[in-house]
Amino acid sequence: MIIYNVTCNVESQIAEEWLNWMKEVHIPKVMKCGIFTSCQMNKVLVSHEEGSTFAIQYSCPTMKDLHNYQVNYSPSLQKKHSDKYGTKVVAFRTLLEKLEEFSV
Numbered sequence: 001m002i003i004y005n006v007t008c009n010v011e012s013q014i015a016e017e018w019l020n021w022m023k024e025v026h027i028p029k030v031m032k033c034g035i036f037t038s039c040q041m042n043k044v045l046v047s048h049e050e051g052s053t054f055a056i057q058y059s060c061p062t063m064k065d066l067h068n069y070q071v072n073y074s075p076s077l078q079k080k081h082s083d084k085y086g087t088k089v090v091a092f093r094t095l096l097e098k099l100e101e102f103s104v
Helices: 010-030 063-070 074-086
Strands: 002-010 038-043 051-058 090-096
Touching: 002 010, 002 038, 002 063, 010 038, 010 074, 051 063, 063 074, 074 090
Parallel strands: none
Antiparallel strands: 002 051, 002 090, 038 051
16 A cells, blocks of 8 residues: 655644644545545644645555556646635645554
């Protein structure tokens, strides 16, 4: 399982509006692409940055699936995000591979 992690630092003044837009508009559009099997949003509790920081994790089966998303869907979705929020949101992306899941 591949996890596509998008970490966003959001200016305090727009954090609530951005969070609502992500939940109601952006994430549903990403999920409608049919690439990702699940999505999880987390708030970073301790950050050295100003504002609020969130980590959105999208899961897909393979790197080939992720590549399909990055080539065919990501550019337009990222453009819509940057057109709406500009420099008020700074994002960076990391890729993770899920090896095992443990529970107690």
